[in-house]
Amino acid sequence: MSYAVKRGSPWKSQLYLDGVLDSIIQNGGTRAKSREGVNLAEVMFYCMKNSPDGIHTINGATGEKFTNLQILKRAVSIARALRSDRATEKVIIMLRNTEHMSALFYAVLFAGVVPFMMELQSTEYEIQQFLPLVSPHIIFCEPDRVDIATKAVEGTDIRVVVADGSSLDKFTLGCSDDIGSFQLPDVRADCTALIQPTSGSTGVPKAAMLTHEGMVMQMPSSWMHHTQFPRPTGMGLLLSTCQWLSHTLIMISFPVYQVPILMTPLKISAEYIAxxxxxxxxTWTLIGPSIAAQLGHIATPDQLSSFDRLFIAGSSFSPDMLAPLKDKLPAPPGRLLNVFGMTETHGLIAVGPLGTPLNSVGQINNILEYRLINEKGEIVKEPYEKGELYIKGKCIFKGYVNNEAAYRETVTPDGWLKTGDVFYRDEQERLFFVNRNKLSFKYLNHHVYPEEIEGVIGTIPGVHQCVVVGADAGPAAAVVLQEGCGVTREDIQQAVNSTLSDYKHLRGGIAIGKSLPTTHTGKVHRGKCLQLIQELVHRGECF
Structure with a gap:
């Protein structure tokens, strides 16, 4: 039995990882005495070092290929530079997907530094919101984001470092890239490995602390269907950017299983994916449903003929919208799978067997215990009864940075994580999504946190009350103004557009009214507000 398995039999991908962990222990690559004690940095360093000629990164924009050894040597020199400044404990990374990002990603792990992975296009305001939460010593960013990052850290001692080739050469000047003499720091597996932004259960942006052991336990999840190891598939296509947990999962899992990563710094579109x-x-990718639907219409069968797995994740969808994509994939059927995961679980929660219907996210992974809880707080026992999904296991996250209250709202005292998502299950224990209890919603494959946009609108003099919801065309707001204040829709749009990222702009429209629906406790009733805004959109009064 694999050490991580809670229910059922281990997958072959888990048994393969067990062998890797045993080799690390036997060859002195860790101070740990058991598999669960091996930390993430030790796994990555060992696997890349022991496959030096294997291709790690392929830059799809330039065609350049970089071996594990090339990435590893670069990472070691950056790690030495980071460790030369003993004050550096946390950094923010805002980078496009290139070989420089790959090297920096591993460098911070090898240095024992905790990274916070942030959206590349974050505004000055958005960066500043996370500075007191993360307390970084360095921000690594692209050359075209230096001005924004520099303005965001004015008045602090936070350094801004450009992470392109020549700038990293300067940063690592005098630091050896010798692998043989490099020593990894002694870090316990239950310590924080990295921090990811997440909405949690309240819709407010938070920073989730993810542990070494949680990330290592999730490594086999992408390969649960495969039987050939190493290299269960030919090449993975990385489409997400660094603030997404799917990005992190690919960066840690693929080198361990010796799968090359195809990535690109260019803007992703369906045409470009094809x-x-x-x-x-x-041969493998994880993609959001909206862009997957576009891909099904514009890609040719030949362009898709190499894929053996496409994981669909990120939001709910109708299976009909993916029918064109499914029809263009090569036989046998079942290569297209709807999967479900969360940042708070370090990755995937449910993946179905091949051939699972697209309206199901499949069965709960064997590293997790689970239950469905109905509105009365009772455990659902019968098939087809609805309940919120609760899960438990060692890969549940460590907590939110400086936000113990939010953690207590999300995780019960006995360790059950409340996902905020309602499902029912069939007789085969396959889960089917019903609705989401969380406040956050997605637009253009980005998390949108209503309370963040509401916070900006609320700073406008004359705004009495506001609520933001997700409409078909994007975020929409209902606003109550103080009498005679003179605030216009244009004023509200300008405040949001000048402060927040493009995907948070109020494309769904703005409705201005005299009051908002409330609950019996006097709080804004978001469900009724959504219904109201939908009605106002239909009547042409929300624009």
């Missing part, structure tokens, strides 16, 4: 897949013959 071009990359056709040119490089990618």
């Amino acid at each position: 071009e990359l897949a056709g040119k490089y013959r990618a």
